[in-house]
Amino acid sequence: MKKSALVLFTLAAMAGTSSLALAQASEGVLTIATIGEPPTLDVMQTPTDIVLTIDQHIFETLYTYDAQWKSVPLLAAGMPEVSEDGLTYKIALREGVKFHDGSDLDAKDVTASLNRWMAINSKGKQVAALVESLTEDGGNAVVIKLKSRYAPLLATLSQASVIMPSEKIADTLTEFVGTGPYALKERKPDQYTQLVRFEDYKSPEGEISNYAGKREAIAKEIRFVPVPDANTRVEGLISGQFDYADSLPVSAYERVEASDSAKPVIFKNAGWASMNMNMQQGLLTKKELRQAVQVALNPNDMMLAAFSDDRFFSVDASIFPEESFWHTEAGVARYGEGDPEAAAKLLEAAGYDGTPIRLMTSRQYEFHYKIGEVAKAYLEAAGFKVDLQVVDWATLTTRRADPKEWDIFITHSNFPGDPTTINTITDTYPGWYVSEQKAKAVATYMEATTDEAKKAAWDAIQTVIYDDAPLYKVGNFNAVSGVANGVTGYEPTYWPHFWNVTPKQ
Template identity: 50%
Template sequence: MLRTLRYVGAAVAALTFGSMQPAEAQQRGGAATVATIGEPNTLDPMVSAGDLLGMITQHFYETLYTFDKNWELTPLLAEKLPEVSADGKVYTIPLRQGVTFHNSQPMTAKDVVASLKRWTDLASRGKLVAGNIQAIEAIDDNTVRLTLKEPFAALTALLAFNNSAAVVMPADHMENPIKEVIGTGPYRLKERKADQYIQLVRFDGYKPREGEPNGFGGARKQYLDEIRFVPVPDANTRVEGALAGQFDYADLLPVEAYDRLRGQSKTEPLMLESFGWAMFIMNNKQGMMTKLDLRKAVQAALNAEDMLAAAFGKPEFYSVDGAMYPKSYVWRTEVGTEAYNQGDADKAAALAKKAGYDGSPIRILTSRQYEFHYKMAQVAAEYLKAAGFKVDLQVVDWATLVQRRAEPAVWDIFITHSPFLPEPALIAPLPDTYPGWWASETKNKLLTAFNTEMDQKKRIAIWADIQKLIYEEVPFYKVGDFNALTAKSPRLQGFTASPWPYFWNASLKQ
């Protein structure tokens, strides 16, 4: 079964979602077991930008807006899309009525205002807009108004995103760290046992939107009694568990397992094409990578094609592409990509000498929970050694990596990946506050121009300048594009493949 992530139209990406059986054919009840790549380091989606965290928490925390099956913005906790003033500075957001939290309290504008203020204080994406917010206020119990100092074209998309997320929490539960997980979602947290499972159960007080499911939007139907997320850090163990029928869904599997998963009775492969892109994030705040010539030396040393081949095997599973968006996206530009995929040891050595490299090891953080990260790191280490660098490859579990990357003193490069996002302002390493801490004056001027510009053609041109700057300042290194392989049980009905798998609307065939 094939799932395709592609781009259509002028401003948003389109995911061709898998066909879903009619709702009347689905059965209520049962517990679905989902094998994840590991354990999230928190259950607070405001304070972390991890995809694993967003995948899990979107079941119990909700945002004002989300994305439909065509990656168009659509309301979730808001009643409708915001009313925006002619000058683009005032957003009036009507809220859905009758929504309750998991503690049975009604959701009101007071909760939304408190949540948005917490988001701008704590979330990396919230901080992206925080300095531009003049006021967040409740007009009445069911209406919120955001007043900006300058227009911000990406605001609604930021409010819709599911990690570093503007989720709505009760106004009287704004602690940091959170003491109690209370959201509005179709499922609520029942129990978390570290390194064993996160157990969610149906929230009987949930009020779905009217109509039918539509991507992440529309009605969220609660067929399952329970969803259990089980951390399975070893990728091969996730494969074996899927083959044995132990998991109803297994996330992010090695692509070489595709042939083994085909034709099985207890599982079936799902391949998402052009799922995302892998990147090496440089530490721009502290240590050796604060030197531009040293970052350029790493850029010159690395051979992206060999890293992708090691990570994904067959060429049909990856694309050697330095542009930040694939060819089918409106944001696509090849400006700056001549610096991509050099694999030039001599040039890298010369740049390292110019930077005054003293022989200290480059500390690279990676994790085998994303096996392709680890394989890329192994190849990168060899290319860096060929250029005269020493390398300290630190292999840790994903939760530890997320914890360590927040400490600038302990790493020089870490490896991560991202799906292709419908709005470039959502790209994780762009804000100053994201680990890597790319705080360039030129970047901030371009981002301000990009985010305040409301004309789409002009935004596309500014984005080309941002991509050019990425290659000039090397805050991170894009490795290339890749497909993602997952697996699901044939008994899991109504499931729709997506970059962040969700299990409302899904059911188990009894």
């Protein structure tokens, strides 16, 4: 043991310091292999996963997500005070929070940041259309007045609406200054993004829960290295070049597990796979035929073909997974083992004329392709004719925008903090899920002001989704990453984060 480490250990023991506080003294570096180079560090402009992963260490939002994906305070001092009519939100700010440039967080920084977010971010623009005013209430609170109730407000304030000093705000950011546990030191495109511990960081209180709770900047430095090739990430992890490697192929699990330098990490319910149906044109404009598709399919067989091992997937009819606040069995129908005979009866009753279903998938996501192969077999067993069209992902995303070109396409999504922000159930997403009963159910949700009312409204929305059959949820998939032996405190989350993580000695 080095002398300096021995002294720290002795002092900590004498003071009764916790192991987490002791770990604060680390001079270690965490080297993180990411899936690629971030296009920007301006997360308001480009809220992609890679940008969110890095930026969450630099910037913070008023609210963040706990383990149930409920929005809880981060820079806010508590949950908002909401007026009886549900239109006015008063949000107090935590005191004593500093930016990386040494300035103090105040209400002016929040209003300036949120105004920028509402001007340039896609979800921010949605919120802006509903905001009557955004004002400061003294130095340590802001007030948002809405034109109409908007239940997803806190969820949208929990992602990408980062707070920065008002003096640093510009159309194009030149300085990336936040309140997070790490500050940006240097970025060399295609080489690394280097973050260093912010010594004056003020952590929120509370038990660690997903992104919520206490945050400790234990590592002195975090270095994010873009490594687009998955096999290179695997080799670098095993060789000791990386302390963490993101998004590894499931086929690498055993190899990493067998190494003496690293261990694989499974993040449960990283996302869900779905088959989206065209409700605007073509064969599946008939609800009865969409329901026949649901009855015909076997989700377990499709997910097993896609992921080979049940360690890497789960089958669950609820659109949200069990750990989520939004998990519910409400309305579940036509989901299970696949019943070709029952599906055939629905086909006959709907007057199916033998027109082939155009099923689009891509091999760039190999699991999409494998799901498509099994789906084709089950649909044909029920009596459908199927035209399986295998195209590259760019072609698929272009073609799915044209309702004349397809009947079903396969995709995947993450689980957002608010159910009404799921792409696949919005009116304008390819598939064009528009129905009167959905509109009524969503309107009820938007009026909700409590978690209990939102949950009841979401139960009703899921019930409508199963009846309208705009999509077929195939199943939930897990993500594989890897962490070097000796690195402690890492807990998997959708956007991997490295506060509370101790580097290897």
